[in-house]
Amino acid sequence: MHISADAALIVIDVQQGFQINDYWGPRNNPAADDNIALILEAWKKAKRPIVIVHHDSADPDSPLTPSHPGNALKPYVAAAEPALVIAKSVNSAFYGTPDLHAWLQEKNIGQLFIVGIQTNMCCETTARMAGNLGYDVFFVADATHTFDLKSDDGDTMTAAELSRATSINLSGGEFATVVTTAEVVA
Template sequence: MQIPAPELPDLDRLALIVVDVQRGFDDADHWGPRNNPGCEQNIAALLQEWRARGRPVVLVRHDSTQPASPLRPGQPGNAFKDLVAGKADLLVTKHVNSCFHGQPDLDRWLRDRDLAGIVVVGITTNHCCETTARVGANLGHQVVLVLDATHTFDRRAPDGSVVTADELTRVTATNLHAEFATVANTEHLLLAGDALLASDR
């Protein structure tokens, strides 16, 4: 989805929230068709940017309580994908969609560090990423959702029709835009970092 360059808040005061980038989401038999094959590459680029600039990084892991879920603790799919390996400032574990309803308390952690808000990336766009953005905004945090650093899966609607992952992504962007979050793409955040570096020279 092509997004015009948005006006971004001060990225140095935002934590990068990496949501549920776990091996279990590679199970296509369980989840069905996905979109955005470049998601992981974009997450990796943002992780590199945040770590290089000394900005805070939060990894979030979904410990599913559903018996058939590949994300259950003790299953190989519960583990993070290799791309998120490395230093993190906080690990949050959760059983529900919102990263603000996990342990430890993400809202309190952000406030204790006088951070202005969050940059949300990860899996899936319309579930844990969108819910985290909504709750974060309701709690008073600035929120940036990096749309092309998320992905989701086709879903069956109540009437039996299939809503594609791309359409769900477009709807999430529409739901959040200008009310709950600034919706951006990876290049917008990387270019903002390059501009900041140039201004410091």
């Protein structure tokens, strides 16, 4: 894997509210935060651009609503010295403020690495849109995590199953190349 000198790291929704287990339920990948931190350090050391995205939920009961302490970024992400910070209220970082696509185009950035929370929600949606927009997308699956999810009809998929499905969707659908933290930091 070749990482461009100006490859952007997109860090999605690494917010304190995702630590509230009673709200979200069972999760996978307890190493996600450590892996995100390793990649952030590698990006800072290489002086590559970092984009921090945070979710401002419109649901007043969500721990990600702007008035809740859970809306805050986790400390290791808050200290990242990003080139750009995006606020969003939907699943894709491309529908946030300021405009991610316009900023990437202005900076002539064509390669993106995606990490964060939740694997199958905001991370996958952002990766799919990036792929459709023509970016060279790398999805660092072990630097993401998600939670078990129940459908309206009561069927449940575990966080591990959802993460596996995301990796298959992204790679099999040719939206992104799925990689590991070890591959990225090497």
